[in-house]
Amino acid sequence: GENVEQHPSTLSVQEGDSAVIKCTYSDSASNYFPWYKQELGKGPQLIIDIRSNVGEKKDQRIAVTLNKTAKHFSLHITETQPEDSAVYFCAASISNNNDMRFGAGTRLTVKP
């Protein structure tokens, strides 16, 4: 089955800097790659997603890139703010949610 690895496990940046979180997946049939943000005591919230027919997607300060050949995808957050501090999860799915696999998460801390 699918295996998703996520790095780094913790990331600390200064406010205003950029943050990059990387994930790799094992199953070349995976075609949907969401990113979730989880704040303390809450459930994960979908922040951006990308499908395998697209190489990059942007939404304001957040962008995701996908390299299908290398089977890795990344989350980029620019101009980080303290409220970006949270745990971020990547995931990969083949055709439906029943087999969506999650990375272990990255704890991002943005220092003011």
Add this chain to the structure above:
Amino acid sequence: SQTIHQWPATLVQPVGSPLSLECTVEGTSNPNLYWYRQAAGRGLQLLFYSVGIGQISSEVPQNLSASRPQDRQFILSSKKLLLSDSGFYLCAWSTLSAVALHFGNGTRLTVT
């Protein structure tokens, strides 16, 4: 708009006691429903999913069971809790046509 409710938010139960966690979804019909468990510092593990009333699929063998008595209601149960059942339990939903998962705010279960 669609909303998902999970309760209780926190729960402390003794070993050997029963468990019942409830999840309901509003604003959509015939959703796919999921139960995930999140261990501290780890990713999300899929426990059960359901594509319709009375239809439950289990991803991992365990001390837990799930039921879907109504279209938008998903229940996680145990007859006798183990210490290892402690964790953060998340309910999620998706539509049949869209891949994105939407999570509730979770239940933190501590088995003592």
